[in-house]
Amino acid sequence: MFFLYYLLNLVIFVNGLYVCCKDELQTTSRSYEGQLSMMSEHLAAMNERLTQQKDEIDVLKYQLEQQQHQQPGSKVVVSVCSWQTSTNFKIIMLHLDKKWTPK
Helix, strand or coil: CHHHHHHHHHHHHHHHHHHHHHHHHHHHHHHHHHHHHHHHHHHHHHHHHHHHHHHHHHHHHHHHHHHHCCCCCCCCEEEEEEEECCCCCEEEEEEEECCCCCC
């Protein structure tokens, strides 16, 4: 009889440990998922920022090349419109104006 009582208490104790460990695992898992989500969002934002900066650099390089290849006294103005489409394609629109005069 004592053996059954001991065994029953052991099963209750082990079950309590199991429930405690399961709860701790779920809490840790939720925490890691939240952190991973935040890091993913941050990485996507930084990637977008780098892409925009690269686009600006490319436009400035293009503008510099155009200024180096044209006649003295004339200028090329490049205005850039850049936006992200719903299908994640970046669209860059360049507007060239060779009749620009300084203000």
